[in-house]
Amino acid sequence: MLLKPYELVWDCCCDHGLLGMSLLDTAHARKLVFVDVLANQMRKLESSLREDFPLGKYNWHVRCDDVRNIVVPKINSQLFIIAGVGGDQTVDFINSLSISAADTMFDILICSVHGSYFVRESLIDNGFSLIDEKIILDKNKIYEGIYASRNSGKTIANTGYSMWNWKDQDHRRYWSRLVGHYAQRARNEPEKFRPIVEKYKALKCELLGQLK
Ligand SMILES: C[S@@+](CC[C@H](N)C(=O)[O-])C[C@H]1O[C@@H](n2cnc3c(N)ncnc32)[C@H](O)[C@@H]1O
Known part of the structure; x- marks a missing residue:
């Protein structure tokens, strides 16, 4: 790099x-x-x-x-x-x-x-x-x-x-792992972690939009 x-x-x-x-x-x-x-x-x-x-x-x-x-x-x-x-x-x-x-x-x-x-x-x-x-x-x-x-x-x-390259299955797997992790943390600390989950979801929408 x-x-x-x-x-x-x-x-x-x-x-x-x-x-x-x-x-x-x-x-x-x-x-x-x-x-x-x-x-x-x-x-x-x-x-x-x-x-x-x-x-x-x-x-x-x-x-x-x-x-x-x-x-x-x-x-x-x-x-x-x-x-x-x-x-x-x-x-x-x-x-x-x-x-x-x-x-x-x-x-x-x-x-x-x-x-x-x-x-x-x-x-x-x-x-x-x-x-x-x-x-x-x-x-x-x-x-x-x-x-x-x-x-x-x-x-x-x-x-x-x-x-991020949404066509790459390793990237999708990584995204799912991150969202799963932060969603779990959001159960105990929603104010801190829910916005993070939302940001990753918004990112996914944007990456999917780029593929169209
Ligand atoms: C898993 S090794 C990472 C080795 C290498 N950077 C790599 O990526 O392969 C983590 C190292 O961080 C060192 N370490 C942890 N805290 C540290 C600190 N505050 N200052 C300096 N070294 C530290 C540990 O001693 C250990 O050798």
Whole structure:
């Protein structure tokens, strides 16, 4: 999904670091910072990076820390990748990075586990615009890839918009799963969740209309 190379890329919650490593390999990042709270895993990652991506040829840094402690440097070309964590945590990270970078532009690539609706709300609230979005099918699970920027881009729809292809049965299956989930939550918290169900239903009508 990445459109351009960056001076600095942060692989947040990197775990084994495979995502960041794939970028080191493709020269999408001049420098890569791997961040995770797991001390043991970070030690292992550092030693495999030393072997496979020797410093001097590659530029990387391993940081054992909470993403919420990151003080965003004043660099114009930087990307934060947040993948494989839950929606609430992702929202927390978007908020803390945005507060830290009140005057600094940066891009963000998100692939959270569940909770994309609230992740999108948080991106909207923090002044992000959409660069690209995709529905990603991986090992029979479905995720949303959201690539956004504080610089410029399109308006972010909280249900997603350009990523949907109603002809694709996986997309329809994903839509049903989302609506089922929010309809269930609406039983206990109707004021919060019923409007979300309505938004997804309106989206479906619009997508069906496009097929005519
Ligand atoms: C499932 S892994 C995701 C790995 C990788 N990003 C991916 O998509 O394959 C989740 C990782 O998030 C890390 N993590 C959770 N909370 C964190 C935080 N507040 N700051 C940094 N890392 C965190 C965990 O230690 C774990 O390694």
